[in-house]
Amino acid sequence: MIPTALLVEDEAPQREALAAMLVHLWPELNVTVSEDGIAALEAIAQAAPDVAFLDIRLPGVDGLRVARALPARTRIVFTTAYDQHAVSAFEAGAIDYVMKPITEDRLARTIERVRAGLDQQRPPIEPLLAALESLKARTAKPPIKWISASVGDVVRLVGIEDIFGFHARDKYTRVLSKHGEAVIRLSLKDLIDQLDAELFWQVHRSLIVRVTAIDRAQKDELGNWRLRLRELDEWFPVSQAFAGRLRGM
Structure with a gap:
């Protein structure tokens, strides 16, 4: 069976670069690309992917909400520009992540881990999502008046x-x-x-x-x-x- 992936990234240059690296490093992977969280939720409703590459800082419907919509069988890789506090949360939750700017070497190591775990149920993600939401709330600017x-x-x-x-x-x-x-x-x-x-x-x-x-x-x-x-x-x-x-x- 051909493995499937959902790539969600709102910045076009980063989206195109990551898609190209995925094609190069995992040629048999069938990649669906979404430029925002709403499109990602619609894609998931049609067919849940085997693996999802999610930008956390999507405008509106962010990567955390998209992650919650994915079934437990989907492997999740967060792409992030967050600081060391977020990295510590990723590592504590045993969730794959790739720091921006993404390099091919780093992505290759992540893909190797993901491919090895495709037949396994992923670790629980709710504690990680709660920690990231708390971090996001602390760093967010107050809403405009x-x-x-x-x-x-x-x-x-x-x-x-x-x-x-x-x-x-x-x-x-x-x-x-x-x-x-x-x-x-x-x-x-x-x-x-x-x-x-x-x-x-x-x-x-x-x-x-x-x-x-x-x-x-x-x-x-x-x-x-x-x-x-x-x-x-x-x-x-x-x-x-x-x-x-x-x-x-």
Whole structure:
């Protein structure tokens, strides 16, 4: 049986370099590439891989959440630029990791260990994920309180508490608030980590919503999930990876 892998990395140069090294070092490996956590969750729902190479610091849905979605049979390799505290956590949890920038020699040693353990159930990862989440919380910047957005030629300061959501469209992002619509040039990828993760969810690669602003969610005639926000007469797409989370609200 051909072994399968999921590679999740949001930075294109690093993603392409790692994919090329995997092809060279493990030619028979069938690699699926995802550029963000949402795409990774969708790929896992289709077919769980034998091994996953996960960047921890993904915007929005990070590598830790992706790891929790993987079955126990999947071997996990974290790719990380974290400091020695994180390395100690990896080693204590007996979980494979590769420090960035990734070298072919280091990756080759990791692949050797992974291949040797493909038929074995991986060690429990929850203690490690909890330790990494604690480290991430200690080093995170406080969420922003307001955002500067444009309405025509006018720039306005919009309080985060007044915002229903952010919708990416073409080269700009719509700011949807109780004061109306404005636009910013900031991408969702750059925006999501500046928001309070308990209040704002990225439910689609084009949409971040305030949880309390969700009016309702339902399937359309094609079976795809969508939602509406309070005070807005517009339907927005929802990733299949988040449909279950909405049903549980």
